Amino acid sequence: MAQVLKKIGFHANGKPRAWLKSLVFDDQLAPRRVFQPWVWPHAGDIHPAFRAWLRLALQNPAPSSSNDWPLRRQHIVDQKSLGAAGTLRIVCTRPTTFVAHALQTHASALGFAVHIDHEMPEDFPEDLYLVICPQMFSRLPPREKRIVFQMEQSVHPRWFTPEYLNILYNSVAVFDYSAQNIQFLIQQGIPADMIFHVPLSPVAHYPGAEFVSALTESESERTCDVLFYGDLKNKRRQAFLKVLSDHFDVRAERSLYGQDLWRAMAHAKVVVNIHYYENALLESTRICECLSLGARVISEAATDQGQHADWEDLVLFTPINDAQAMVQAIHQCLQQTPAAAPSLTDRAFRLGPSMEAAFRSLNLLVHR
Known part of the structure; x- marks a missing residue:
């Protein structure tokens, strides 16, 4: 029952829903008189249900004429x-x-x-x-x-x-x-x-690159054709990955970080970047990390294409919404002799x- 009431009154991130917020607090986030003993049961304290949200909100007030x-x-x-x-x-x-x-x-x-x-x-x-x-x-x-x-x-x-x-x-x-x-x-x-x-840009001496270079030959064996990592609760990405899986051995990971991610990238022949949104900006964090690790990257083009001139030439781009074009690009990449990792130390990022x-x-x- 308590969980049901919590869902009715609060978002998953702990923020009170609009109806509860307006019921309990005024526009300055002070608790209304009738709720004051509940929200602030002791001097300087805040009820646990509101504590994290209210402290953050009070620390970061909205712009106003009284805000100096x-x-x-x-x-x-x-x-x-x-x-x-x-x-x-x-x-x-x-x-x-x-x-x-x-x-x-x-x-x-x-x-x-x-x-x-x-x-x-x-x-x-x-x-x-x-x-x-x-x-x-x-x-x-x-x-x-x-x-x-x-x-x-x-x-x-x-x-x-x-x-x-x-x-x-x-x-x-x-x-x-x-x-x-x-x-x-x-x-x-x-x-x-x-x-x-x-x-953002690639990093010439990224710690992950040192980790990958220290892997033994068996540890860095390319065991899958294609790696994708990122949020998989997205129909657009799921549709893309289904098409790719019909042609290649695809590994899709949702929550890989640090050494687990670096090891997975060492095992993949190609890393693909698929947008969460159709009209997305380029996911430069993912791409720059891949390039810093010496990975070969194939990505959908983006609405801000051309704004990363110092490293875009290191990526093979395919048209937005064209999964078959990405299939062809991967085929082309896999047929080539694996290129040496790009020399990032000579680039002006x-x-x-x-x-x-x-x-x-x-x-x-x-x-x-």
């Missing part, structure tokens, strides 16, 4: 307060570990002592925090020392809830991998001067320069 955060943020930047930051902690979800490693590589080169966590720490003693996919965490670092990396695709704006936009708004800076996303965020009211384009430009705009490098 834009002025406080500008003061932090103008006073060059961030320039003394020496330690940077990157907090990420497991699926975005590659992004964390890419950011760590370049931040370390700029002189920061960088560490990566998959869990949000209890306290926030570091000088600066860079949170990838901040909407996935129930607690966040103080906004005065928080940069967020936005990774949703604006082609489907349903992910950009008011709560998520408030988290972006209440940060020192927002990094985004897509110019198309940035225009969308500006339209949603995120100030343009706090958004920075930090496009954009993540380093673009991240350094963002840090300079935030006066993060003034004491270096």
Whole structure:
């Protein structure tokens, strides 16, 4: 019975449904008088049912005439307060570990002592925090020392809830991998001067590449033709994979991370990238990780095709919605002698320069 009531009142992520939220709280998220003893039974405490959601909501208030955060943020930047930051902690979800490693590589080169966590720490003693996919965490670092990396695709704006936009708004800076996303965020009211384009790219010395190169010959034997990894609860991807499975030995994985993913990639002759949405942006996280591991990648073309000029030539693209074209591309790839892994050290990728430009705009490098 309790589970049924919970489903009626709350979303799966713990956020109260609209009817419950408006019933219990006013527009400023203060509990209405009749519910106050229930929501705040003790001073400074919050009922467990609302605790994670309400703390996050209060920490990231909606833009309003009484919200002085834009002025406080500008003061932090103008006073060059961030320039003394020496330690940077990157907090990420497991699926975005590659992004964390890419950011760590370049931040370390700029002189920061960088560490990566998959869990949000209890306290926030570091000088600066860079949170990838901040909407996935129930607690966040103080906004005065928080940069967020936005990774949703604006082609489907349903992910950009008011709560998520408030988290972006209440940060020192927002990094985004897509110019198309940035225009969308500006339209949603995120100030343009706090958004920075930090496009993703392969990493020349990715830890996964070292792991793969250390595998024995039997451990790295190519045991399947095609590997796909990602969310499989998607009819579009399922239809594509069914066509591919009629022609090849296909391995489809939903939840592979770290060494398990690297080992699976070593066993595959080709990795395919199939969009979740028909009009999707290119899944640059997946593709750049594959390229960093020396994998051969075949991908559907995307709506932002041509915006990744520094590495798109390393990928074989097929038309959107054309599974048969992907079949032909895989056949062509399998008939070729396996090419050596691309020499990434000789390529001029954009993540380093673009991240350094963002840090300079935030006066993060003034004491270096």
